[in-house]
Amino acid sequence: MSNLNTALFLDFDHTLFDTDEFFHVDVRGAFGHLGIDDALWEQTYERVWKAGYTLERHAEEIHRQSGNQLPLGEMRSIIDGTFSDLRRYLFSDVLPFLRRAKEKDVYLFLLSFGNPDWQRYKVLASRVGSHFDDMFFVPKEGGKAGIILEVADRFDRIIVVDNNPAELDLIKDMVSTVETYCINRVPDEMFDSRDGSARLRFLEAKKYLGKTWRYQHVVCRDLNGILFL
Ligand SMILES: [Mg+2]
Structure with missing residues:
Protein backbone atom coordinates (compact mmCIF):
# COMPACT_ATOMS: atom_id res chain seq x y z
CA MET A 1 0.00 0.00 0.00
CA ASP A 18 17.13 14.03 24.12
CA THR A 19 17.56 17.76 24.64
CA ASP A 20 17.78 17.58 28.43
CA GLU A 21 20.58 15.00 28.42
CA PHE A 22 22.45 17.01 25.79
CA PHE A 23 22.04 20.49 27.14
CA HIS A 24 21.26 20.41 30.85
CA VAL A 25 23.47 17.43 31.72
CA ASP A 26 26.32 17.24 29.20
CA VAL A 27 26.87 20.81 27.95
CA ARG A 28 26.44 22.24 31.42
CA GLY A 29 28.67 19.53 32.87
CA ALA A 30 31.43 20.15 30.32
CA PHE A 31 31.39 23.90 30.97
CA GLY A 32 31.17 23.26 34.72
CA HIS A 33 34.52 21.49 34.61
CA LEU A 34 36.08 24.78 33.57
CA GLY A 35 34.96 26.40 36.82
CA ILE A 36 31.68 27.94 35.65
CA ASP A 37 29.33 27.87 38.62
CA ASP A 38 25.55 27.50 38.50
CA ALA A 39 24.82 31.17 39.13
CA LEU A 40 27.07 32.39 36.30
CA TRP A 41 25.74 29.69 33.96
CA GLU A 42 22.10 30.61 34.59
CA GLN A 43 22.56 34.35 34.51
CA THR A 44 24.46 34.25 31.21
CA TYR A 45 22.06 31.69 29.76
CA GLU A 46 19.06 33.99 30.39
CA ARG A 47 20.82 36.93 28.81
CA VAL A 48 21.94 35.06 25.68
CA TRP A 49 18.57 33.34 25.26
CA LYS A 50 16.86 36.67 24.70
CA ALA A 51 19.20 37.51 21.82
CA GLY A 52 18.97 34.07 20.16
CA TYR A 53 20.83 31.24 21.79
CA THR A 54 23.92 29.51 20.43
CA LEU A 55 26.67 27.78 22.42
CA GLU A 56 29.23 30.16 20.94
CA ARG A 57 27.32 33.22 22.15
CA HIS A 58 26.90 31.64 25.56
CA ALA A 59 30.64 30.94 25.84
CA GLU A 60 31.43 34.54 24.81
CA GLU A 61 29.01 35.90 27.42
CA ILE A 62 30.49 33.69 30.17
CA HIS A 63 33.96 34.86 29.19
CA ARG A 64 32.88 38.51 29.21
CA GLN A 65 31.03 38.35 32.53
CA SER A 66 33.92 36.55 34.23
CA GLY A 67 36.07 39.60 33.45
CA ASN A 68 37.83 37.60 30.72
CA GLN A 69 39.00 35.10 33.36
CA LEU A 70 37.26 31.98 32.07
CA PRO A 71 38.97 30.40 29.07
CA LEU A 72 37.08 31.17 25.86
CA GLY A 73 39.47 29.03 23.79
CA GLU A 74 38.78 25.95 25.91
CA MET A 75 35.05 26.54 25.76
CA ARG A 76 35.27 26.85 21.98
CA SER A 77 37.24 23.64 21.64
CA ILE A 78 34.62 21.78 23.72
CA ILE A 79 31.89 23.12 21.42
CA ASP A 80 33.79 22.27 18.24
CA GLY A 81 34.92 18.88 19.55
CA THR A 82 32.54 17.15 21.96
CA PHE A 83 29.43 18.87 20.66
CA SER A 84 30.02 18.82 16.92
CA ASP A 85 28.48 15.35 16.64
CA LEU A 86 25.17 14.97 18.47
MG1 LIG B 1 9.43 19.21 21.52
Missing part, protein backbone atom coordinates in the same frame (compact mmCIF):
# COMPACT_ATOMS: atom_id res chain seq x y z
CA SER A 2 1.34 3.38 -0.97
CA ASN A 3 1.41 6.33 1.41
CA LEU A 4 2.24 8.98 -1.17
CA ASN A 5 -0.48 11.17 0.21
CA THR A 6 0.46 10.79 3.85
CA ALA A 7 2.49 13.49 5.58
CA LEU A 8 4.17 12.96 8.92
CA PHE A 9 5.30 16.01 10.90
CA LEU A 10 7.82 15.34 13.67
CA ASP A 11 8.84 17.71 16.41
CA PHE A 12 12.55 17.68 17.34
CA ASP A 13 13.28 18.50 21.02
CA HIS A 14 12.09 15.79 23.44
CA THR A 15 10.48 13.90 20.53
CA LEU A 16 13.45 12.83 18.39
CA PHE A 17 16.25 14.34 20.45
CA ARG A 87 24.04 11.63 17.04
CA ARG A 88 24.20 10.04 20.48
CA TYR A 89 21.28 12.18 21.67
CA LEU A 90 18.78 10.83 19.15
CA PHE A 91 16.40 8.43 20.87
CA SER A 92 17.18 4.86 19.80
CA ASP A 93 13.92 4.34 17.90
CA VAL A 94 14.34 7.42 15.67
CA LEU A 95 16.46 6.22 12.74
CA PRO A 96 14.67 2.83 12.32
CA PHE A 97 11.35 4.67 12.45
CA LEU A 98 12.36 7.24 9.81
CA ARG A 99 13.58 4.46 7.51
CA ARG A 100 10.35 2.51 7.90
CA ALA A 101 8.28 5.60 7.16
CA LYS A 102 10.35 6.31 4.04
CA GLU A 103 9.92 2.72 2.82
CA LYS A 104 6.18 3.33 3.01
CA ASP A 105 6.51 6.55 0.97
CA VAL A 106 5.39 8.75 3.83
CA TYR A 107 6.33 12.39 3.23
CA LEU A 108 8.47 13.42 6.18
CA PHE A 109 8.56 16.91 7.66
CA LEU A 110 10.63 18.12 10.57
CA LEU A 111 8.69 20.81 12.44
CA SER A 112 10.73 22.40 15.18
CA PHE A 113 10.03 25.36 17.45
CA GLY A 114 12.86 27.62 18.61
CA ASN A 115 15.58 29.96 17.45
CA PRO A 116 16.32 28.74 13.90
CA ASP A 117 20.15 28.92 14.26
CA TRP A 118 20.07 26.90 17.47
CA GLN A 119 17.56 24.36 16.16
CA ARG A 120 19.40 23.93 12.87
CA TYR A 121 22.68 23.30 14.70
CA LYS A 122 21.15 20.48 16.77
CA VAL A 123 19.43 18.91 13.76
CA LEU A 124 22.49 19.07 11.50
CA ALA A 125 24.92 17.89 14.21
CA SER A 126 22.69 14.90 14.92
CA ARG A 127 22.89 14.08 11.17
CA VAL A 128 19.17 13.51 10.89
CA GLY A 129 18.31 16.23 8.36
CA SER A 130 18.79 14.07 5.27
CA HIS A 131 15.92 11.80 6.33
CA PHE A 132 13.39 14.60 5.86
CA ASP A 133 11.72 15.81 2.69
CA ASP A 134 11.39 19.25 4.22
CA MET A 135 12.29 21.03 7.46
CA PHE A 136 10.66 23.98 9.18
CA PHE A 137 12.11 25.98 12.06
CA VAL A 138 9.41 28.04 13.69
CA PRO A 139 10.64 30.88 15.92
CA LYS A 140 7.20 31.74 17.32
CA GLU A 141 5.49 29.58 19.92
CA GLY A 142 2.18 28.36 18.51
CA GLY A 143 3.44 28.89 14.95
CA LYS A 144 3.42 25.24 13.92
CA ALA A 145 -0.31 25.21 13.13
CA GLY A 146 0.13 27.81 10.38
CA ILE A 147 2.78 25.69 8.63
CA ILE A 148 0.50 22.65 8.65
CA LEU A 149 -2.44 24.67 7.37
CA GLU A 150 -0.30 25.85 4.42
CA VAL A 151 0.43 22.32 3.20
CA ALA A 152 -2.79 20.61 4.30
CA ASP A 153 -4.36 20.67 0.80
CA ARG A 154 -1.50 18.60 -0.64
CA PHE A 155 -2.14 15.52 1.52
CA ASP A 156 -5.00 13.11 2.19
CA ARG A 157 -3.71 12.32 5.61
CA ILE A 158 -1.57 14.28 8.07
CA ILE A 159 -0.03 12.91 11.26
CA VAL A 160 1.74 15.12 13.81
CA VAL A 161 3.93 13.97 16.70
CA ASP A 162 4.93 16.42 19.43
CA ASN A 163 5.62 16.39 23.16
CA ASN A 164 3.86 19.75 23.61
CA PRO A 165 0.07 19.31 23.86
CA ALA A 166 -0.48 23.08 23.51
CA GLU A 167 0.99 23.02 19.96
CA LEU A 168 -1.13 19.97 19.13
CA ASP A 169 -4.28 21.74 20.38
CA LEU A 170 -3.59 24.75 18.14
CA ILE A 171 -3.01 22.45 15.17
CA LYS A 172 -6.35 20.75 15.80
CA ASP A 173 -8.03 24.17 15.96
CA MET A 174 -6.80 24.97 12.45
CA VAL A 175 -6.89 21.55 10.74
CA SER A 176 -9.33 19.32 12.59
CA THR A 177 -8.58 16.19 10.54
CA VAL A 178 -4.93 15.99 11.61
CA GLU A 179 -4.07 12.87 13.63
CA THR A 180 -2.17 14.06 16.68
CA TYR A 181 0.18 12.06 18.90
CA CYS A 182 1.51 13.41 22.17
CA ILE A 183 4.78 11.69 22.99
CA ASN A 184 6.13 11.44 26.53
CA ARG A 185 9.75 10.27 26.83
CA VAL A 186 9.95 10.75 30.62
CA PRO A 187 9.88 7.43 32.51
CA ASP A 188 7.09 7.31 35.13
CA GLU A 189 9.50 6.74 38.00
CA MET A 190 11.26 10.03 37.12
CA PHE A 191 8.17 12.17 37.33
CA ASP A 192 8.27 12.64 41.10
CA SER A 193 11.96 11.98 41.59
CA ARG A 194 13.70 14.32 44.02
CA ASP A 195 17.13 13.13 43.01
CA GLY A 196 19.17 16.17 41.89
CA SER A 197 20.67 14.56 38.79
CA ALA A 198 17.22 13.38 37.69
CA ARG A 199 16.01 16.97 37.94
CA LEU A 200 18.39 18.14 35.20
CA ARG A 201 18.02 14.91 33.23
CA PHE A 202 14.32 15.63 32.54
CA LEU A 203 14.24 19.36 33.32
CA GLU A 204 12.36 20.64 30.27
CA ALA A 205 10.61 17.44 29.18
CA LYS A 206 8.78 17.22 32.52
CA LYS A 207 7.31 20.72 32.15
CA TYR A 208 5.04 19.54 29.34
CA LEU A 209 3.53 16.70 31.37
CA GLY A 210 1.47 18.93 33.64
CA LYS A 211 -0.22 20.84 30.80
CA THR A 212 -3.92 20.37 30.20
CA TRP A 213 -5.23 19.42 26.75
CA ARG A 214 -8.33 20.61 24.93
CA TYR A 215 -8.33 17.72 22.43
CA GLN A 216 -7.87 14.00 22.82
CA HIS A 217 -4.40 13.33 21.38
CA VAL A 218 -3.09 9.77 21.16
CA VAL A 219 -0.57 9.23 23.95
CA CYS A 220 2.64 7.36 23.12
CA ARG A 221 5.94 6.63 24.86
CA ASP A 222 7.99 6.05 21.71
CA LEU A 223 7.66 6.27 17.93
CA ASN A 224 6.65 2.63 17.52
CA GLY A 225 3.14 3.60 18.59
CA ILE A 226 2.69 5.82 15.49
CA LEU A 227 0.55 4.13 12.88
CA PHE A 228 1.23 5.47 9.42
CA LEU A 229 -0.19 2.66 7.27
